[in-house]
Amino acid sequence: MRRPRARRPWGAIAIFLGPTVVLYAAFTIYPVLVTFYNSLHTLRMDLGMLYEYVGLEHFREILTSDDVFWKAARNSLVWAVVAPIVDIPLALLLALTLHARVPFARVFRTVWFTPVLMSYPVVGVIWLWVYNYDWGIANLVLRAVGLGAYAQAWLASPLTALPALILVTTWMFAGFNMVVLLAAIHAIPSDYLEAASIDGARAWQRTLRIMVPLLRPTIVNLVILDFIGKMKQFALVWVMTRGGPMWGTETVATYVVKRAFEWKTLDLGYPSAIAVIWFVIIFGLSLGLTRVLQRREALEF
Amino acid sequence: MPRRLARVLLLLPVLAYTAFSAGPYIWTAMMSLRTTEEIYRSHYAPPIPAHWAKFATAWNEFGYATYFKNSLIVAVASVLIVSLIGAMAGFAFGRRRYHFPLREPLFLLIFLSIMFPPQIMLLSLFQILVQYRLFNSLAGLTLVYVVTELPLTIYLLRAFFAQIPTELEEAARIDGCSDWAMFWRVMFPMALPAVATTVILNFIYFWNEFLYAVVFITQQKIRTLPLAIQFLVSDQYQDIGMLATGLMIATLPVLVLYLFLSEWFVKGMTAGAIKG
Numbered sequence: 349m350r351r352p353r354a355r356r357p358w359g360a361i362a363i364f365l366g367p368t369v370v371l372y373a374a375f376t377i378y379p380v381l382v383t384f385y386n387s388l389h390t391l392r393m394d395l396g397m398l399y400e401y402v403g404l405e406h407f408r409e410i411l412t413s414d415d416v417f418w419k420a421a422r423n424s425l426v427w428a429v430v431a432p433i434v435d436i437p438l439a440l441l442l443a444l445t446l447h448a449r450v451p452f453a454r455v456f457r458t459v460w461f462t463p464v465l466m467s468y469p470v471v472g473v474i475w476l477w478v479y480n481y482d483w484g485i486a487n488l489v490l491r492a493v494g495l496g497a498y499a500q501a502w503l504a505s506p507l508t509a510l511p512a513l514i515l516v517t518t519w520m521f522a523g524f525n526m527v528v529l530l531a532a533i534h535a536i537p538s539d540y541l542e543a544a545s546i547d548g549a550r551a552w553q554r555t556l557r558i559m560v561p562l563l564r565p566t567i568v569n570l571v572i573l574d575f576i577g578k579m580k581q582f583a584l585v586w587v588m589t590r591g592g593p594m595w596g597t598e599t600v601a602t603y604v605v606k607r608a609f610e611w612k613t614l615d616l617g618y619p620s621a622i623a624v625i626w627f628v629i630i631f632g633l634s635l636g637l638t639r640v641l642q643r644r645e646a647l648e649f
Numbered sequence: 650m651p652r653r654l655a656r657v658l659l660l661l662p663v664l665a666y667t668a669f670s671a672g673p674y675i676w677t678a679m680m681s682l683r684t685t686e687e688i689y690r691s692h693y694a695p696p697i698p699a700h701w702a703k704f705a706t707a708w709n710e711f712g713y714a715t716y717f718k719n720s721l722i723v724a725v726a727s728v729l730i731v732s733l734i735g736a737m738a739g740f741a742f743g744r745r746r747y748h749f750p751l752r753e754p755l756f757l758l759i760f761l762s763i764m765f766p767p768q769i770m771l772l773s774l775f776q777i778l779v780q781y782r783l784f785n786s787l788a789g790l791t792l793v794y795v796v797t798e799l800p801l802t803i804y805l806l807r808a809f810f811a812q813i814p815t816e817l818e819e820a821a822r823i824d825g826c827s828d829w830a831m832f833w834r835v836m837f838p839m840a841l842p843a844v845a846t847t848v849i850l851n852f853i854y855f856w857n858e859f860l861y862a863v864v865f866i867t868q869q870k871i872r873t874l875p876l877a878i879q880f881l882v883s884d885q886y887q888d889i890g891m892l893a894t895g896l897m898i899a900t901l902p903v904l905v906l907y908l909f910l911s912e913w914f915v916k917g918m919t920a921g922a923i924k925g
Contacts, residue, residue, distance in 0.1 A: 356748075356749055357746065357747065357828055358749075359828075360741075360747065360828035360829070361741055361747050361749060363737070363828075363829065364737040364738060364740055364741035364747065364828075364832070365737070365738055365741045365742075365747075367734045367737065367738075368735075368737070368738040368759075368799060368803065369755075371734070371795065371796050371799065372759060372762075372796070372799065372800075375770075375774065375777070375792065375796040376762055376765075376770065376796055378773075378777075379769075379770035379773040379774050380765070380769055380770055382773035382776065382777075383769055383770060383772060383773045386772070386773060386776075397776065442663075442666060445659055445662065445663055446663075448655075448656065448659055449656065450656060450659050450660060451656065451660070456663055456667055458908075458911050459667055459670060459671050460666070460667070460670050461911075461914075461915060461918075462670070462671070462674070462904065462907070463670065463674070464918060465853060465900075465904065465907055465914070465918070466674075466857070466900050466903075467856070467857030467858075467859060467874070467875040467878075467899065468857070468859050468875070469859060469875040469876075469878040469879045470857075470875070470878060470896050470899055470900055472879075473878060473882055473892060473896060474673045474674065474676075474677050474896065475673065476882070477673075477676075477677070477889070478673050483692040485672065485676065488693075519669070519670065522670075523670060524918065524922075527915055527919055528919050528922050531919070569922065576764060576766075579766065580766045580767065582767075582859070582860050583860060583875075586859070586863065586879070587859075587878075587879050587882065600768070601766070601767075601768055601860075604768045604771070604772070605771075605860075605863070605864065608772055608775075609864070616772050616775075616776065619772060620772055620773070622768075623766075623769050623771070623772065626766060626768060626769075627766055627768070627769040630764070630766050631764065634764060
């Protein structure tokens with residue numbers, strides 16, 4: 349007879365956690381440490397990965413004299429701040445609309461969710477066509493409603509290119525956020541809302557005063573997820589604009605890849621330093637954001 | 650009566666958003682059945698007659714057969730591996746029996762890495778893959794995919810394993826169940842619904858992944874679909890019709906599955922977003 353908990357089943361632990369620990373150590377922890385190490389060196393790909401120690405020189409250069417980095421950082425930040433402000437309220441509005449028992453709500457939910465299942469290259473190509481000056485849907489609609497004067501090559505101007513890309517990610521993720529919010533709304537006990545309606549609260553009051561505060565934890569979660577997602581944005585830019593025009597849509601992620609593989613410097617150290625800076629900023633801002641947004645006591649139900 | 654009216658009025662913004670949401674894809678679907686010549690004559694005409702043969706042409710002559718196969722190999726292999734390893738780890742992290750002193754800190758570390766931006770390991774992984782001759786190989790890409798989705802998979806499955814009652818485990822153990830049999834014969838089958846959500850989440854991620862593919866794959870014949878599309882955009886910028894057909898080939902398998910299993914897809918895709 350084996351007695352459970354007589355001693356620790358180390359053999360089983362090793363079998364179950366072994367693969368994870370090995371993979372995680374070798375391909376997550378080790379690479380992260382290597383990136384930190386590389387950020388203090390120049391690392392020439394053309395010279396057989398020749399290491400040369402430079403200390404904090406890359407960091408000094410990035411923070412004091414790299415204009416492209418600052419443009420990329422600004423674009424990434426704008427994207428990460430604007431996207432949640434647009435996406436989440438829109439998703440909430442859509443969720444509340446469907447919750448109001450619109451006919452065929454299921455069909456609409458299914459359709460709205462679809463874009464998040466497509467890859468960025470697919471979405472990027474479709475939206476390159478949508479934004480086409482001559483025959484894209486965007487200009488077609490403007491011309492149809494008599495705003496033809498505003499029709500333009502959306503991705504060709506540094507002023508409109510970034511907003512145009514932000515709209516694409518909204519198109520991709522609004523339905524996704526909506527579904528998560530809708531699930532949270534359905535989870536609210538109905539007596540909460542009934543109690544409010546007995547008190548004579550009107551429908552919109554009920555929504556604003558009761559539902560939204562109850563949804564707060566979910567909303568905070570989605571905001572942070574959206575924020576982090578946009579701080580990492582790479583693929584859409586790579587397919588649609590390559591960071592142009594004039595760095596107008598360059599993000600930190602695209603700049604890292606460009607500096608590593610397209611720049612003539614052939615140095616992996618400098619882009620590693622950018623990655624380290626951005627890693628620290630994303631971590632810091634996400635933790636800060638979590639703190640600030642969750643400060644008010646989450647309502648329990 | 651006014652209530653009913655209000656509901657109908659609500660339909661207007663709902664329909665407007667639906668047009669915004671579905672319009673671009675439907676437009677692409679229409680173009681996928683038309684020749685580029687027809688499209689340039691009128692960009693929004695319906696696909697009459699429908700050129701279904703374009704799908705065969707794209708598949709055979711434009712390399713989509715190869716790209717599709719590459720994507721499928723990487724996605725299926727990665728899903729199988731990450732599901733097995735992730736379930737094993739989730740099981741060991743979730744059950745009291747396997748508790749050991751540094752288990753919770755280890756789990757916390759793995760959990761935190763869900764937040765890591767990929768750039769923090771992108772270039773060093775490139776270096777490592779080159780070193781071990783895994784650069785430019787589907788095996789190398791698979792390895793990286795497994796590692797990137799392992800933390801979230803473990804996190805989701807651990808939550809499931811943790812809430813299975815201990816009585817069940819004890820009963821099985823009295824019947825002489827070994828640890829491995831306990832996992833493989835008892836717990837894993839119970840966890841299948843939870844595993845299914847992670848399978849969907851991970852499959853979509855692997856099928857659509859772009860950043861690692863761009864950096865780790867440079868040979869044409871092992872490109873995955875997202876990578877291939879990026880190159881085809883610049884190579885055949887003019888041939889909109891064929892490109893649209895390609896986009897359909899890249900998306901239709903997932904979207905058709907979604908149509909039949911939409912509840913599962915929604916559950917899978919949102920699994921990572923609900924609790925955090």
